[in-house]
Amino acid sequence: MRKEGATETWQVRKSAVEGERGLVASQHYFASEVGAGVLARGGNAVDAAVAAGLAISTVEPWMSGLGGAGFMMVYLAAEDRVHCIDFGLVAAQGLDPADYPLRGETAGDLFGWPGVVEDRNLVGYPSIAVPAYVDGIAQALERFGSLSWAEALAPAIASAEAGMQVDWYCSLKILSGAAALSRFEESRKTYLPGGFPPIGEWAGALPHIRLGKLAKTLRSLAEAGPRDFYEGEIAKALVADLAAGGSKITAADLAGYRARHQEVEATPYRDARVWAAPGLSAGPTLERALSLFAAAVTPEGTAPDAATYKGYAAALQQAYVERLATLGDADDSRDPGCTTHISVIDGDGNMVALTQTLLSIFGSKVMLPKTGIMMNNGIMWFDPRPGRPNSIAAGKRPLANMCPTIAERGDGFRFALGASGGRRIMPAVLQLTSFVCDYGMDLERAFHTPRVDSSGSDLVSIDRGVGAEVLAEMERSFDNTAEVYHSVYPALFACPNAVGAMPGPGRQSGCAFVMSPWAQVAPA
Secondary structure (H helix, E strand, O other): OEEOOOOOOOOOOOOOEEEOOEEEEEOOHHHHHHHHHHHHOOOOHHHHHHHHHHHHOOOOOOOOOOEOEEEEEEEEOOOOEEEEEEEOOEOOOOOOHHHOOEEEEEOOOOOOOEEEHHHOOOOOHHHOOEOOHHHHHHHHHHHHOOOOHHHHHHHHHHHHHHOEEOOHHHHHHHHHHHHHHOOOHHHHHHHOHHHOOOOOOOOOOOOEEOOOOHHHHHHHHHHHOOOHHHHOHHHHHHHHHHHHHOOOOOHHHHHOOOOEEEEEOOEEEOOEEEEEOOOOOOHHHHHHHHHHHHHHOOOOOOOOOHHHHHHHHHHHHHHHHHHHHHOOOOOHHHOOOOOEEEEEEEOOOOEEEEEEEOOOOOOOOOEOOOOOOEEOOHHHHOEOOOOOOOEOOOOOOOOOOOOOEEEEOOOOOEEEEEEEOHHHHHHHHHHHHHHHHHHOOOHHHHHOOOOEEOOOOOOEEEEHHHOHHHHHHHHHHOOOEEEEOOOOOOOOOOEEEEEEEOOOOOOEEEEOOOOOOOOEEEEO
16 A cells, blocks of 8 residues: 655544525535525525526636536425436537547546547647536526526626635645646636736735636626527627637537436435436446445444445445446437535525536636636547547537435435545545445534545545554555545545435534535525
8 A cells, every 4th residue: 555645734624514594515615605695585495506606606717617517406395306407518519539539648637538639638629518507507597496597697797796816725726727727818818917826925915816708798698698608699709719719619509508307216225315416427326336335335333444445445446347338428319317516405405416517627728718718628528439438429428427416314314415526526425425324424424534535447545534444454455555645635535515404494414525725514
């Protein structure tokens, strides 16, 4: 077992937040407060999630935004039903797989795919897929919300007009993407003024960044309605910028995009119920991993032991082998259905688990000049090797890693959960679900319980907090292990957020990603 060096020497804890009228957990305190404000004014969980999701793209624009995609799970308490809005990305109809030739070595991306010449699937205009976010959240708001479209956009507009505040964490995030951002003029002007990431003075006021023309675009979107993004003046601006950069996305691609809606059936897990995102998400793989783990391990006591952690890693490895070999949009007719996650519960017990993404940090690294929109790099989600279920193809949806989940423990405790972190998302959701359902943990204890990760390779990463007995057992059981710190940066495990409650009125609780200086739960 190799040991990675310490990156932090402190011990970090983050207490659960409790409430009775609703909670919003997200990766940025501003978004959580926006959502909580919506709940306090009488909005429901979907209203709060949409407003928070739009707002968060103005304060952590490297994670998600109008140019991205997502999945939203909605639990309706009065019906005891769960719905999914799938706003996954889709490749342009004119995309040519021959434009992505392999170069022979592994790429430096999140997924370890074979490298593509010039990293065309990772960075720049060739990496962009048809943006899906706007139609997805608009459909969710129309179906399940009570706010108007303009009301939902109002906090994001105000935030974009004020500019993004740059503290040390923001500077760090910009620095991590600086090399690729510098290749594109609008991105460079916005995030690297003077050629460097902005940074606050030691004792001075924090600087702010104007996110290009994003505030103007948000105002136009509020006035014209969501379909303007796909068929109106905003769509024309998008197509003009994309064409100028060499993208194959056309006006017809935008006009033809529609998010998908379906009701989701619960999957049994021991005496619990789990509603995982369906279709081309990590949800089906989560269900498979839970099934494998349940068959192999019978939890005992109040905390996972060495056998449990071994069971997690083994289930994850097998589930990922099956996922990467078999899942994809190879036949669209059979498909029924860097990232941020928002979990919401309202005073009536309705819940939302919303995961939204640009994929890599800053997505394609392209900010479109006419709109200020950061664009996704959705082509990265495809396997660049031909002849596979998830291979690059025109008009096809890639296999996503998002895993927003609703679950209900045997005693009735219900929770909305999800995370950011690429392929590490599903392992985090699996283990947190097990901590709560198998060991009866509350959310605070679950969020502070160490996890392991194995997400598509033979490497098993192990949080040093698991203890010597678990570490020794994992080293005996797996050939390739790494003992690592769960740290602020780099993020070697996923970044979860969750809210939960027993049925009916009473105490609700929520937890935000412990290691982030920004993540917060806000009560209504």
